[in-house]
Amino acid sequence: MLRVSDLAKQYRRASRPLFSALSFAVASGEIVALVGESGVGKSTLLNCIAGLETADRGAIAIGPQALDIVALDETARAALRARSIGFVFQAFHVLPTLTVAQNIGVPLLLCGVPASEHTPRTQALLERVGLADFGPRWPASLSGGELQRVAIARALVHRPALVLADEPTGNLDPRTADEVLALLLERVREQQTSALVVTHSQHVAQSCDRILTLTPDGLSGCGRAGE
Amino acid sequence: MITMKGPQAGRMRALSQLSWWLIRAQFKTRRAATLLSMLAIALGVALGYAIHLINDAALSDFSRAMKSVQGDPDAVIAARDSAGSVPLATLNAIARDPAVLLVAAVIETRVRIDNAPTPVRLIGIDVFSAAAVMPDLLPRQDEQAAAPNILDGGVYASPALLAQLAQGAKGSQGKEGKDSGTRAGGTLKLLRGEQQWLATLAGDLPAARPDDLLLVADIAWVQARFGPADAVSEGRVRLAPDTDLASWRQAWAQRLPAGLLIRAADDDSARVSNLSRAYRVNLNVLALVALLTGTFLVFATQLTAVAQRSTQFALLGVLGLSPRMRLMQVLLEGVAIGVPGALLGLALGYALAVAFTQLLGGDLGGGYFAGSAPLIVPAPAPALLFLAFGCLASLAGASYPAYLNRMQPLAQALKTGFAQRPPADAAPTAQPRQSGQSGRSGQSWLARLPPRMPKLPLLLALAAFALTQLPPLFELPLAGYASIALVLVVGIASAPLLTQLLFGWLSAQPLPAPQRIALQNVAQAPLMAQVAASGLIVSFALTASMVIMVSSFRVAVDQWLDHVLPAPLYLRSKATPLPQDLLNALTQPDAPFAKVERMANAALTIDPQRPQVALLIREIEPRDPAARLPLTGPLLTPPAALPAVWISEPMAEIYRLAPAQTLRLPLLGREVPVFIGGVWRDYGRQFGAVVISRQDYQQLGGDFQPTDLALWPLPGQEAQASAWLAPWADRYGLEVADSATIRRLSLSIFDKSFAVTYALEAAAMLIGLFGLAVTLAASVWLRARELATLGALGFDRCMLSHAVMLEGALIAAVGLLIGLACGVAIGAILTHVVNPQAFHWRMALAIPWTAVCAGAAITLAAAVLASRYAARQATRLPVAQVLANAQ
Structure with a gap:
């Protein structure tokens, strides 16, 4: 789960806050879309939630232990990310020098999962994302859609409490985008993980459980998707 | 703080595995750069270790040689003047001291044997006292021969002398058909000046060292023929077991006549060590320079590696790799270069030591232990020390890139990677600045590095000058060496300033596109230019300085020879x-x-x-x-x-x-x-x-x-x-030579003694050029999108290639310009500070401008050739793929 309370952020030279007093929550197993115009602060909000940028004020509680990432130091934030957050990016971001299986296994290494569990969990995820035989292959030989499937497997392999997805289908053609989106939502729901999906796509947003719209005035339209 | 789940050891193992994956990948993808960094470390370690091994072996060999003849007395009474002697009365007085167990008197002189070319040492001993103090000089009577024993006038030759005599006998048999007496029982004609004596060879000296040319006879026999009367050359003293050497020595030093002295074993060690100390330290500093060049190469390799992988490291950081682990990863990669490099260096150092001692002798052409080719025996402790030096050098090279990796703002690096506009173009605008974790500006993390203050090079230059004014420390020019290091730092620190000054202005001028692109890239990425140029600055500065110093020295020696060789002919005995x-x-x-x-x-x-x-x-x-x-x-x-x-x-x-x-x-x-x-x-x-x-x-x-x-x-x-x-x-x-031959020989010995430094200069230049090529190639890789965009906009391969090669030439020109200035400064420090303080040699500075400028021109041409490597990479970029990936 994710609970954001009274979050505020203003860049030093900006004349007004990017956002202030943002509060919302994402329940366990819930998938929330975050939409809004370019430059409104969606990515910054996502970075604050991931602990990649510091908020000026507020609290961000993540996971069943509701640890406030804002209050943690840099090392503890990295440890919390390793254990509790999965990431899917628009640009895929897989390590080109590791095989597909090794890429998926990186979060297991970072959060200290015993080595005996690595291969079964990696292989299981590869099968769930439709890449059962892709383990030994190098990322350079994969298509965009396949790379994003690898990224989804990597985001879920350590069973995080929260998945943060930034335009997960932004670099894919419509048919592949549909497939990848369906896969992402299915796997997230399957694992009962919370997810916050930043998107410009109405189609993606509509596929989520709920839509949050970020505007210069704050969050709005906090209703269920399709409402 | 979050407490980690799972056992700590398991997590460490997992992180080690990830680290190993990344190291392996780094070595695979940057094979040439990594290998050459290793080789550079290996070279530094090898030179340092070889010099250590050779000096250690030469000093031990020299000490053993001295001990073999001098024995192992507690003290030696000798004349301060080599022409002087120790009166027997004095020696008898010392012998009567209850603290003295034994005094072994020795008379030593030099004689020639018949027509043999080399004089030999004739040592007269008292065979009974020598047994206690100088066992290596004890003779062995040849029982087969009818020869008198030592007390009846028999003389005994060392194995090396016997071999030489046998060799000479073969020649004279061929010419004259007679044996001049090289076996026990044979007669030797001893010559000193115009005097001649006949002696009977009675046996050999079984414990003499293999290369000692020695004759031993009874002291009375020697004294009767060569003198001095009522005196001896030395008295070698064995003290009673519980005597305190220092106080005994002090007491006797006050009683001895002014022309005599008491030497102890530690004096001999210190004297032997002092003999080549400055030369040894100088060579070690050169080895250190080679190691520092290796450090630089690791720095350049790791910095470009970090820059190239900034997105990957950012991803790992986002996924949960802690900042400390990101720092550790780059340091580990440095160690992974350093350990095999240093191990290779140890092996290479041993091989070099063996080869150098065979080619140049134990003094590397220094002329201190001429003629000796000592046995090289490696010991574990120094080997471990040099292994540690290699690893530390590599670690030092990796530390700044590691720090940069640790400070990387993750979100920014993940999005835009390393290749961002530098500060000049990315100056704050109306756009909101994105703040990274470090809370600094939103420009590229590399571009945000603090610009070098012009004040800093000036202050460092003043500090370097102040250091040159200091006297030697521990009789070594340590402050001079420190000032040389500072001059190099000043040179490197001023590179960005000079780059921006020179090329910032030029890039604003109306120029054809490739030239303008090249100028802009150099002017706008001063750190990359600094990294690429610093290798050339260091290597060219050191090479130019050595050329200047050697040239100044050679000119001075040449002029000195003019003065000290006034006669057309010389004869010596x-x-x-x-x-x-x-x-x-x-x-x-x-x-x-x-x-x-x-x-x-x-x-x-x-x-x-x-x-x-x-x-x-x-x-x-x-x-x-x-x-x-x-x-x-x-x-x-x-x-x-x-x-x-x-x-x-x-x-x-x-x-x-x-x-x-x-x-x-x-x-x-x-x-x-x-x-x-x-x-x-x-x-x-x-x-x-x-x-x-x-x-x-x-x-x-x-x-x-x-x-x-x-x-x-x-x-x-x-x-x-x-x-x-x-x-x-x-x-x-006798030796007869004309002054031209002596001059030629002297200059040839001079050139030989600098042979090692020429090899180091060549290695330094190669490393500098390689650093330029690697950094340029990395720069091309980092600007792949930009170059691909230029390709899409109409730049053909030739134009791209020209732009990259011009970039290499511009950076090399800056490096060579600064390197030349630093080289002249360091040459002056070597000539006016290091040489006088280390060797007490003073001379005027003579800069061989033709040689230095020709060297700079050749290096510039080589740099342009080295840039072709990067240019080829630039023209091989698949434009469409790069642009597609950039979307």
Whole structure:
């Protein structure tokens, strides 16, 4: 789960806050879309939630232990990310020098999962994302859609409490985008993980459980998707 | 703080695995750069370790050689003057001291054997006392031969001498058909000056070292033939077991006559070590320079590796790799380069040590232990130390890139990677600035590095100058070395400033597109230019400085040889006095010489822990010594009561002496007050020399036995003069050489002694060029999108290639320009600070501009060629793919 309370952020030279007093929550197993115009602060909000940028004020509680990432130091934030957050990016971001299986296994290494569990969990995820035989292959030989499937497997392999997805289908053609989106939502729901999906796509947003719209005035339209 | 789940050890294992994956990937993808970084570390370690091994072996060998002849006494009583002796009365008084167990008297002189070319040491011993103190000199009687034993006048030869005699006998049998007596029972003709003695070879010296040319006989037999009467050369003392050496020595030092001294074992070690200390330190500093060049290469490799993988590291950071682990990863990669590099360096160092000792001897051409090729024996502790040096050098090179990796703002790096516009173009605009974790600006993390303040290079330059004014520390030019390091730092620190100044202005001028692109890239990425140029700055500065120093030295030696070799011909007798009949013949009217000057040499011990000072007794005009000596300052007239001496620059500096001072010289068995009439330049004797006129020496009671002659043939009779000397040289084993040959030989020895430095210079230049190529290639990789965009906009491969090569040439030009300035500064420091402080050699700075500028031009051409590697990469970029990936 994710609970954001009274979050505020203003860049030093900006004349007004990017956002202030943002509060919302994402329940366990819930998938929330975050939409809004370019430059409104969606990515910054996502970075604050991931602990990649510091908020000026507020609290961000993540996971069943509701640890406030804002209050943690840099090392503890990295440890919390390793254990509790999965990431899917628009640009895929897989390590080109590791095989597909090794890429998926990186979060297991970072959060200290015993080595005996690595291969079964990696292989299981590869099968769930439709890449059962892709383990030994190098990322350079994969298509965009396949790379994003690898990224989804990597985001879920350590069973995080929260998945943060930034335009997960932004670099894919419509048919592949549909497939990848369906896969992402299915796997997230399957694992009962919370997810916050930043998107410009109405189609993606509509596929989520709920839509949050970020505007210069704050969050709005906090209703269920399709409402 | 979050507590980690799972056992800590398991997590560490998992992180180690991830680390190993990344190291392996790094080595695979950057094979050439990694391998060359390893080789650079290996080279630094190899040179340092080889120098250590060679010096260690040479010093041990030298000490063993000394011990073999001197034995292992607790103390040695000797004359300070090599021509002096220890009176038997003094030795008897010491022997009566209850603290003294035994005194072994020794008489040592040099003789020639018949027609053998090399003089040998003839040592007279008392066989009974020698057994206790000098067991290596004990003779073995050949029972098969009918020869007298040692007490009846038998002489004993070392194995090396026997071998030499046997070799000579083969030759003379061939020529004369007779054996000159090389087996026990045979007769040897011993020659000293014009005197001859016959001796019977009675056996050998089984414990003598393999390369010692020694003859041993009974002390009374030697004394009867060679003197001195009622005196010996040395007394070697064994003290009673519970005697305190220091207090015994102090007590006797006060009672001994002024011309005698007491030497202990530690004096011998210190003297042997002092003999080559400065040369050794100098070579070690050169090895350190090689290691630092390796450090630089690791720095360049790791910095570009970090830059290239900034997105990957950012991803790992986002996924949960802690900042500390990101720092550790780059450091581990540095260690992964350093460990195999250092191990390779140890193996290479051993091989180099073995090869160098065979080629150049144990002194690497320094001339301190000439003739010895010592056995190289590696020991574990120094090997581990050099292994640690290699690893530390590599770690140091990786530390700044590791720090940059640790400070990388993750979100920014993940999105835009490394290749961002530098500060000038990315200056804050109306756009909101994105703040990273470090809370700094939103520009590229590399571009945000603090710009070098112009003040900093200036302050460092002032500090470097201040260091050159400091005196030597521990008799070594440590402050001079520190100032050299600072000069290099100043050079590197001023590179961005110079780059921006020069190319910032040029890039604004109307130029064709490729030139403009190249200029803009160099001007706008000063850090990359700095990294690429710094290798060339360091390597060219060091090379130019060595060229300048060696050239200054060579010019100075050349001029010095002009002054010290005034005669057309020289003759010398290799340490034994010249035969009187030759000296008499030279005074006859039929001798084809207009003028003959005689010289004698001796050695004085001023300080038992330092090498001896040469005493040169010359037929010199006391009122005009400048005609023969290259004086460096004013010539002073001595007071009537005092004889004048002229000391060499090294002597003045080592013993802190100055003209007009009165020096108490340990001469002729007493301390003689002499007036220092001037200081003269001497590149031949590093540990000091003092010249006294023959008249003064003889007036003081000295026995002038010339060993060297300077000869001026009559005009037009040069050939006859050489022909006149030839039979004398043949008969007495004398060396005759004309001044041109001596000059040629001296300069050839000079060049040989700098042989090691030439190899280092070449290695440094290669490393510098490689650093440029690697950094340019990385820069091309980082600007792949930009270059692909240019390709899409119409730049053809040729234009891209030209732009990249021009970029390489511009960076190299900056590097060479700064390198040249630093090289001149370092050359001046080496010439005016390091050489005088380390070796007491002073000389004027002579910059060989033609050689230096030609070197710069060749390096620039090589840099352009090296840039082709990067240019090829730029033109191989698949434009469409790069642009597609960039979307």
